[in-house]
Amino acid sequence: MNNKKLYILFLSGFLMSFSVFSQTKKELESQRKKFKSEIIKLNKLLFDEKKKEKNALEDLRDIKQKIDVRNKLISTINLEAKFLSKEIKTNEIKLEKLHKNLADLKADYGEMIYKSYKSKSQQSRAMFLLSSQNFYQAYKRLEYIKQYASFRKKQGEDIVIQTDFIENIKDSLVYQKRVKDTLILSEKNEKQQIETDKKKQENLITKIKRKEKTYKRDLQKQIKAEKRVANKIDKIIRDEIARANRLARAKLKSKSVARKKNEFILSPEAKALAAKFELNKGLLPWPVKEGLVVRKFGKQAHPTFPGITINGTGLHIVTSNGSNAEAIYNGEVLNILLGSGGTKNVLIRHGNYITSYNNLENSFVKKGDKIVTGQKIGKIFTDKISKKTKLIFVLFKNTTRLNPASWILKR
Structure with a gap:
């Protein structure tokens, strides 16, 4: 019975830890997929090979954005691989304990079968019952025989269940190791891509430095132009608010509607x-x-x-x-x-x-x-x-x- 309790504790502990790991793995897997999707989107939307003219500043910004996302992807892959390593180690320790527990279960079951066999050869069930001193004792002995047979059957079932459970853990470990290997390969590929992108980044920086004054002058012009556009939009919105408020007052037939400056009535x-x-x-x-x-x-x-x-x-x-x-x-x-x-x-x-x-x-x-x-x-x-x-x-x-x-x- 102690072995059975120990097995149940192992099983519940494994399932609880598996649930926690699964939740963490799902979160990391979701992040990994998100970053991969973002890189695909970056390549599609920002790196068009049909550009008629290259803008070094824009290209540098775009490639930096891609490197940043790729670094996040590598970090996520690394975390995922670490979690898998921890999970694999935990499951290997549990598997070892479960193997020992299964061996104990089998030993107990074998001893019980042997004692049962010896008992049959020395005294039949009928003699065991007939030698009872009274009817109550005979009844109790019959119940004992039934319980003993039921316990033997349950022990056999526990051995089968635990054997299946061990096989499932083994299969899970094989799968986890395969996933980990895939992640390590993916991380290696992403690092190679980053090295390629960094070389492009260095080339762009060199190109920009050669014409730094020109780029800075053009950038300052762009900043001023953007500011002018923003100010123009701000004025149009203020005018629209004033116009809308005149119409609102006319509908309300009042000129003393309380409001703050540049806010809609x-x-x-x-x-x-x-x-x-x-x-x-x-x-x-x-x-x-x-x-x-x-x-x-x-x-x-x-x-x-x-x-x-x-x-x-x-x-x-x-x-x-x-x-x-x-x-x-x-x-x-x-x-x-x-x-x-x-x-x-x-x-x-x-x-x-x-x-x-x-x-x-x-x-x-x-x-x-x-x-x-x-x-x-x-x-x-x-x-x-x-x-x-x-x-x-x-x-x-x-x-x-x-x-x-x-x-x-x-x-």
């Missing part, structure tokens, strides 16, 4: 829409079906030139050629702005929130249109030189810019 319907928008923070869909963020929100150091700060007014998302921008929530088209080169910027109002879909080749909507979540807003412009299709997605609360990454789903 909200009707009950607009308040309800804004409240629903807020409730969906972190759950809103992406403005593109497939995409990669190549510039984050907020002020950030330039990845190549120390001392130069760039500002992300929203998210710069690279997507596949021919993609459309899609509304992230119900709303109304506030305005459609025309940018340099003929690109368009569609502003959609959601109560006192505004989403901006900038760098569109054309728009499928017009000012005043009611919009629903997921509706196609316009086709995103593809640069004919870089071959990149990039959406600049910005989020406002009244005139204050917010980080869109905090509002849309994590990918």
Whole structure:
């Protein structure tokens, strides 16, 4: 019976540890798949061999992003391999103990069979019962014989179960070792790819250093141009808020509606829409079906030139050629702005929130249109030189810019 209890303890302990390991393995496996998918997306969206002209700064930023993701992948693979090694070691120790326990079970069972055989040769069951002093003793002896036979049967079943369990652990160990070998090979391949990418990175850095002044001058021009565009959009939004508030006051037949400067006066319907928008923070869909963020929100150091700060007014998302921008929530088209080169910027109002879909080749909507979540807003412009299709997605609360990454789903 002690052996049986020990076996049950081993079994439950194994299953508990397997459950913990499985959970960790699943998380790591999910991360590994995510990073692999991101590398595939990076290669597809950022490294187009059909580029007419190479932009060394952009190429350097792109290759750095790929190296960063690949390093995360290698780190995840390494962790996964370590967890597997630990799991394999734990299971090997348990297997050794289970083998010993099985040997003890078999020894006990063999001894019980031998004693039973000797008992049969010395005295039959009938004589054992007939030699009882009274009926009660005969009844107890009969029950003992039944229990003994049942116990023998159970011991045999336990041996079969534990033997099967040991075989399952053996199979699991073979599989785990095979997976570990695959991970080690994958890690080796990723490291080789990183070395290739680093050589390209070094070549680009050398190229940039030769024309550093030119690149810095062009970059400063781009930063100033982006600032001018941002200021222009800010003014248009302030004007739109003022216009919307004049209409709201006319409907409310009052000029003394309390509000702060540059904030929408909200009707009950607009308040309800804004409240629903807020409730969906972190759950809103992406403005593109497939995409990669190549510039984050907020002020950030330039990845190549120390001392130069760039500002992300929203998210710069690279997507596949021919993609459309899609509304992230119900709303109304506030305005459609025309940018340099003929690109368009569609502003959609959601109560006192505004989403901006900038760098569109054309728009499928017009000012005043009611919009629903997921509706196609316009086709995103593809640069004919870089071959990149990039959406600049910005989020406002009244005139204050917010980080869109905090509002849309994590990918």
